[in-house]
Amino acid sequence: MKSGIDSAKDKLRKEIANEKRRYTSEELLLMSDEVFSVLEITGTFRDASIIFIYNAMADEVSTQAFIEKWKSEKHFYLPVVKDGNLVFRKLQEDTLFEKSKIGVDEPIGDDFTDYSKIGMVIVPGTAFDRKCNRLGRGKGYYDRFLAKIKVPKVGVCFDFQLKDQIPADDRDIKMDMIVGENELIW
Ligand SMILES: Nc1nc2c(c(=O)[nH]1)N(C=O)[C@@H](CNc1ccc(C(=O)N[C@@H](CCC(=O)O)C(=O)O)cc1)CN2
Numbered sequence: 001m002k003s004g005i006d007s008a009k010d011k012l013r014k015e016i017a018n019e020k021r022r023y024t025s026e027e028l029l030l031m032s033d034e035v036f037s038v039l040e041i042t043g044t045f046r047d048a049s050i051i052f053i054y055n056a057m058a059d060e061v062s063t064q065a066f067i068e069k070w071k072s073e074k075h076f077y078l079p080v081v082k083d084g085n086l087v088f089r090k091l092q093e094d095t096l097f098e099k100s101k102i103g104v105d106e107p108i109g110d111d112f113t114d115y116s117k118i119g120m121v122i123v124p125g126t127a128f129d130r131k132c133n134r135l136g137r138g139k140g141y142y143d144r145f146l147a148k149i150k151v152p153k154v155g156v157c158f159d160f161q162l163k164d165q166i167p168a169d170d171r172d173i174k175m176d177m178i179v180g181e182n183e184l185i186w
């Protein structure tokens with residue numbers, strides 16, 4: 001049976017999905033650029049050489065323009081679901097991809113496991129709150145991965161995904177920073 005908190009999380013996921021419908025994909029792309037222009041001015045980003053990021057789905061903060069802009073200066077790694085866990089693999093000019101279950105391109109290659117060398121992890125999310133809680137897609141992949149590492153975790157979202165308070169339990173890993181188009185929380 002679902003606990004009260006899990007039902008509250010599901011309800012919030014539906015609310016956010018509805019709010020997303022108010023925007024065209026063009027608007028979401030423009031808002032994504034604004035999110036990353038905020039992120040770019042942070043010291044965490046400037047100091048980071050190895051950056052864990054993600055290939056966005058159409059309704060997420062788009063990372064494509066940001067990766068293009070910075071790929072000659074930073075080392076980007078992308079998530080792959082493997083045996084029920086997240087692993088990360090390097091993005092290179094010659095990287096080949098495989099489509100994941102949710103339609104995202106996942107790199108083929110070696111898993112990067114030298115977690116102490118990560119400069120920052122840019123984390124997608126369905127909703128965040130001002131206490132740095134994060135709600136994801138409900139599979140716990142990021143929660144389990146982030147529990148293993150001690151590097152800055154930066155949630156990126158559209159402003160409407162940032163709430164005063166969202167349901168969270170002790171397994172939900174808090175962000176160190178959250179960035180929206182007009183928001184910077186840490
Ligand atoms: N862009 C992006 N990449 C990401 C994530 C994300 O949230 N966004 N992830 C964040 O976690 C991981 C993948 N997360 C997943 C979350 C849910 C399901 C899932 O619901 N799978 C269903 C089938 C869904 C379908 O067919 O549409 C299943 O396994 O039954 C799979 C992967 C890694 N990559």
Ligand SMILES: Nc1ncnc2c1ncn2[C@@H]1O[C@H](COP(=O)(O)OP(=O)(O)OP(=O)(O)O)[C@@H](O)[C@H]1O
Binds near residue numbers: 135136140147172
């Ligand atoms: N550290 C953990 N170890 C084992 N199971 C976990 C852990 N964290 C979360 N889970 C489990 O994963 C499932 C999904 O959790 P939750 O709804 O919080 O995911 P989410 O934060 O939305 O997803 P994600 O982290 O993938 O974006 C729950 O059953 C939860 O108990």
